Amino acid sequence: MKFEINRTHLLNGLSDVMKAISHKVTLPILTGIKIELDEQGVTMTGSDSDITICSFIPTEEDGELIIETFEKGSIVVQARYFSDIVRKLPTETVLLEVINEQDVIIRSGRSEFKLIGSKADEYPILPNMEKDIQFTIATPLLKSIIRETGFAVSTQETRPVLTGVNWVKKEDALYCIATDSHRLARRITALDDLPEGEFQAVIPGKSLQELNKIIDKEESVDILFTEQQVLFKTERILFYSRLLEGTYPDTTRLIPTEYQTSIVLKSKEFLQAIDRASLLARDERNNIVRLVTTDQSTVELTSNSPEVGKVEEIVAATSIKGEALQISFSAKYMMDALRAIESEEIVIHFTGVMRPFILKAVDSEAVLQLILPVRTY
Template identity: 55%
Template structure:
């Protein structure tokens, strides 16, 4: 194998596939990046057997040459060393050549590295996915949906299913739900589908986080293919595979209250900043903050830790309807939810001091957050 490639394309591809490479894998060859050169271009693959990422660099694009293939072939190179070497090479082009016994030479300008490679034939094959069941979604919408839900997945392995986000597809709608049993984030959107199939799968939160980092902020469509145990996200030059979590996701629709006793409409920024300040003196590891309704649409946000001190702040809401209320909650959960709501004004619906409460955008019903209060009174 021998080819010459533009360095910036190579660096970008290596960075993308590195997101799937783990140093803690039990399969030694997976600590490497697989490189395959064909007449069409160069394909890089990284995998930790949960996530696999394949990045393709075409030989030419828009009439300009990116890769000059001198001899097709393949090799697996140690990811950690290869990625560092590529980043620090001196010139804009890189020559990669596999010589005898898988020894690989990487040249750029006057710099020359020799890396011992592994046989690419021993690298596990990527999952074969039948692409009949596919739907499409714009990249920027997909990134938004991940951002607005993935933070609420559980970080504890006691219930592995809750470490993922539940994706339900039915009648042209995608519903994403995440919960760690103390809070819940839900986002829905319309999608392009060729058939009216329904799906109900759970994608690991870790996979979605890595996917989000790789995707560009464009409105180009991402093809999504769901099978029994894999999901594939496909963009122009990238394939991103993730395994699905086994098991049934709990029915979260029962958790969402239908009626409320107190409704508060307030500017998102005012509430977010006030809770952020109160959390500085919040008690316990959850930074518990209290919220009380006062007459004339005033909200009091406070926290009190006897050995540290206390803080009280009043903010003006747009409106308060219903019963008086005092409630305590985790500041972190509230801040996460408020940041995920892309709305200048929000409506918070309370059903009592010890019942879950809902946060929604005033102008957008596609996002919903639910938080369980903390017992302090």
């Protein structure tokens, strides 16, 4: 294998596949990146067994020659060393050549490196993705779904299935749900090309966060599901992730349908007030804010840290309907939920002092956030 490539394009592709590289792998070869060269261009692959990312760099793009091919072939190179070398090369032209079947020569300007590689046929093959369940989603919409749900997955491995986002297709909509048992985030999305019938899969939250970092430039993403894998596919990226095993809990029964108190607030103002109210209680144990309805137009937020002090905030409400309320909750959970709702005004529906409450945009049912209150007495 021998080719010349534009360094910027090589770095961009490397930055994508490096997100799948881990030192904690059972197969030593997975600490490397597989590089394959053919007439169409260069494909680089990185994997940690759970996530596999393939990045494609075309030979030409918009009339610009990116790769000059001298000899096709493939090789696996040590990811960390290769990435560090390419990042610090002195010129924009990089020559890669494989000699003696495993020695990788990297030249740029007056710099020359030699890395010991491995044969590409020793690298695990990509999962075989059938097309039984396949649909397309616009990239901005996919990024919104990840942003609106991914933060609510569990970080505890005691219930592994809760570390993922549950994707469910029912009727003509895609339901994406995440919960860590203390809060819940749900996004409902209507899509035109959803497959027939229902399906359900739990995608690891970590996988979705990594995917979110590398799909900025694409207009749309093709999504393919099998029993054990999901593939997110664009013109330049293949992103494979294993699916989580286990039965995801039925969350529909957690969402209340009747409310005792409903409060409409300006999203930005309320978020800023919660942020200030939690300033004196940043640690998890004391990160609690208390909300009290004082009249029909304002709510009072208070936070108390015995070692630090106390803060009080008065927030104007657009409307307050129902019974008077006193309730305590995690400031962090409330701020996460508010940031996930893109709306000037939000409505919070309360069903009791120790019952879950929900947040939604005033003018949309698409995004729902649920939070469990905290007992403070």
